[in-house]
Amino acid sequence: MRRRDPSRRHGEVNAPRPAALPRAAFSRKGTRMSPAPPKAAPEAPTLIDRIRFQLRDYAVLRLFWHNFGRVSDGVYRSNHPTLPRLRRYLRDHGIRSVVNLRGPHESDPYYRMLRHACAEAGLTLHDVKLLPRAAASRAQILQVIETFRQVEKPFLMHCKSGADRAGMAAALYRLAIDGATVEEARRELSLRYLHIRRASTGILDHILDVYAARLADKGPIGIEEWIRTEYDPQEVTRSYLATRGRT
Numbered sequence: 636m637r638r639r640d641p642s643r644r645h646g647e648v649n650a651p652r653p654a655a656l657p658r659a660a661f662s663r664k665g666t667r668m669s670p671a672p673p674k675a676a677p678e679a680p681t682l683i684d685r686i687r688f689q690l691r692d693y694a695v696l697r698l699f700w701h702n703f704g705r706v707s708d709g710v711y712r713s714n715h716p717t718l719p720r721l722r723r724y725l726r727d728h729g730i731r732s733v734v735n736l737r738g739p740h741e742s743d744p745y746y747r748m749l750r751h752a753c754a755e756a757g758l759t760l761h762d763v764k765l766l767p768r769a770a771a772s773r774a775q776i777l778q779v780i781e782t783f784r785q786v787e788k789p790f791l792m793h794c795k796s797g798a799d800r801a802g803m804a805a806a807l808y809r810l811a812i813d814g815a816t817v818e819e820a821r822r823e824l825s826l827r828y829l830h831i832r833r834a835s836t837g838i839l840d841h842i843l844d845v846y847a848a849r850l851a852d853k854g855p856i857g858i859e860e861w862i863r864t865e866y867d868p869q870e871v872t873r874s875y876l877a878t879r880g881r882t
Contacts, residue, residue, distance in 0.1 A: 677750045702797030706805045709789035714797030718752035732790035736800040738764030767799040768835045770868035798829040799836040810858040817847045841875040
């Protein structure tokens with residue numbers, strides 16, 4: 636006697652069951668979610684961008700002058716890099732990340748050039764902001780230090796000329812990450828990198844002076860804790876101007 640197929644009932648045939656979707660395709664409420672769109676690659680800089688970058692950002696002066704230096708193990712500094720330089724740093728030093736100390740400026744050709752260069756070289760770009768001729772805010776300095784803790788090494792930090800903001804950031808790295816002394820950190824702000832203490836950029840040196848005076852007066856405190864709890868950019872600016880005979 637022919638056995639009845641249990642899958643056939645009242646003349647219906649079971650259709651193949653659809654493949655189960657991965658659990659990640661559903662929200663916690665069971666609603667199906669659309670997959671996240673792929674991240675768009677930065678647009679290639681235009682010819683006008685490239686011309687303005689060379690002339691307005693003085694990139695032409697950096698064609699053969701790179702102000703490159705080693706800060707610590709797997710940490711390097713320079714002036715504003717180009718795509719060929721980033722590829723060379725990747726090849727020679729294995730850099731994986733770039734810390735831009737100039738801040739993100741979507742409307743500026745230099746930033747569009749940098750963002751596109753990092754994408755082309757396969758490097759991760761981190762944007763933070765320091766000031767070359769003013770005392771940065773607590774939040775700005777703490778963001779730089781936090782970025783240093785999170786960024787994938789080896790990495791390159793840079794500003795425009797590689798002299799002032801890069802020097803201050805390198806000093807912060809030596810203090811906060813390497814545990815260097817203030818005197819050791821001061822070497823990052825030197826004439827070797829064309830940093831001039833007697834110029835208006837000397838306020839960066841003065842920040843280290845104020846920190847060193849605090850250590851001598853009240854004893855040890857880490858640079859990050861000092862910035863978070865005691866550093867006052869307005870007071871630093873006032874005392875700096877006083878050293879220059881200005882109020």
